[in-house]
Amino acid sequence: GESVGLHLPTLSVQEGDNSIINCAYSNSASDYFIWYKQESGKGPQFIIDIRSNMDKRQGQRVTVLLNKTVKHLSLQIAATQPGDSAVYFCAENMGDTGRRALTFGSGTRLQVQP
Amino acid sequence: DARVTQTPRHKVTEMGQEVTMRCQPILGHNTVFWYRQTMMQGLELLAYFRNRAPLDDSGMPKDRFSAEMPDATLATLKIQPSEPRDSAVYFCASGLATQTGWSGYTFGSGTRLTVV
Numbered sequence: 058g059e060s061v062g063l064h065l066p067t068l069s070v071q072e073g074d075n076s077i078i079n080c081a082y083s084n085s086a087s088d089y090f091i092w093y094k095q096e097s098g099k100g101p102q103f104i105i106d107i108r109s110n111m112d113k114r115q116g117q118r119v120t121v122l123l124n125k126t127v128k129h130l131s132l133q134i135a136a137t138q139p140g141d142s143a144v145y146f147c148a149e150n151m152g153d154t155g156r157r158a159l160t161f162g163s164g165t166r167l168q169v170q171p
Numbered sequence: 172d173a174r175v176t177q178t179p180r181h182k183v184t185e186m187g188q189e190v191t192m193r194c195q196p197i198l199g200h201n202t203v204f205w206y207r208q209t210m211m212q213g214l215e216l217l218a219y220f221r222n223r224a225p226l227d228d229s230g231m232p233k234d235r236f237s238a239e240m241p242d243a244t245l246a247t248l249k250i251q252p253s254e255p256r257d258s259a260v261y262f263c264a265s266g267l268a269t270q271t272g273w274s275g276y277t278f279g280s281g282t283r284l285t286v287v
Contacts, residue, residue, distance in 0.1 A: 089272050100175075100262050100278035101214070108272065146214070150273065158204055158227065159276060161214040 065144060067166040076134040078165045080147035085128060089150035091159065092121060092132045096143045104132070104145075134167075142169045173197045175279035177263050183285045189251040192282045194263030195244055200275065203246045204264040205231075205238055208281070214262070220246065221268065253286045260284070 070076045082090070088109040093101035107114045107121045107130075114121050120133040130147050144166050148159040176195040184190055196203045204219040218228035223240040231238065235257075237249045250257055260283050266276035 091273075091276060093278075100264075100280045103275075103277065106273075148276075158216050158219050159273075160216075163213050 065164050065166045067168060069168045069170060070137050072137060072139060072169055072171050074137055076132075076137045076141070076167060076169075078132045078134075078145050078167065080130040080132075080162050080165075082128050082130060082147070082149045082162075084149065084151045085125075087128075087149040087151050090121070090123065090130055091148045092119075092130075093146045093148060093161075094141075094143045095146065095164070101146060137167075137169050139169045139171055142167055173275075173277075175263055175265050175277050177261075177279035177282050179282055180280065181283045181285075183287065184253055186254055186286055187252040188286075189249065190253045190257075190284060190286075192248045192261050192263075192284070194246040194248075194265075194279060196246060196263070196265030197275065197277060198244075200265035200267050200277075202226075202266050202268050203240060204266070205246070205248050206262040206264065206278075207259045208262060209259045217248070217261075250284075253284075255286045258284055258286050 091106040092104040094104050095101045105116045105119050105121050107123050112123055118135045122131045134141055144164045146164045147162045150159055178193045202221050205217040207215045207217055217231040218238045219226050220240050235250055240246045260281045262278050262281045264278040267274040
C-alpha cells in the first residue's frame, strides 16, 4: 500500500505498552477535533473526537486529551497491539463548526513491535 | 455499517486522457468532500458540497478538474486532461453538518490514480 509521507515522524512501541501520539494545532478558534487512523491501502478511519468544551474523552482503549492553552491534542492508546500499527492524523475544524471542512495534520506513523 | 463507496479502486491511464472518479456518500449525510493524498503533500482538500451545492472548491485546479453532484447519491470528480502529476489517491468523504458540529465525517477507501 501507499506510504503516507516520506518524512512522517514515527513512534515505535512494544506490544502491550501505552502509546501517546501528539498533535499541535494552529488555530485558537478551532472548536472540534478528530483523530483518524489510516492503514496501508485504506482510507482514514474515525477513532475518536472531542469538542473544545472538553479536556478529555475516552473510548475503547483510546483517550484524547485537549489542552487549549497550548493548542495541543494527544491520542493515548492503551495496551498497544500490532493491529494499531498505522498512520494517525489529527484533524481540526477551524471554527464555524459544521460549515467548514476539517484540516488535517501531516500524520504520525505508529509502529508496534511484537 | 454505513460506508462511503468509491469507484474505481484503481485507475491507470495515459497522460491526456479523461478520468472520472465516483463516490456514493452515506445516506443522510448532507456534505461530500473530495481529498487528494500524496506522499509529499499529505491530505489536501480539493472541494466539498453541501446539499449537492458546491461550497468550496478553492483547493481544486480549475483548468482541468471538475466536481459535481448529479444527485444526492452520486458525487463525481473529473480530470481532463490528466497529467502525471495528478497521480495520487483520491478520497471521498461524507458527513452530516449540524448546528452543534459534524456527525460521521467518514472516508471512502479511495481511488488510486496513476497517470503514465
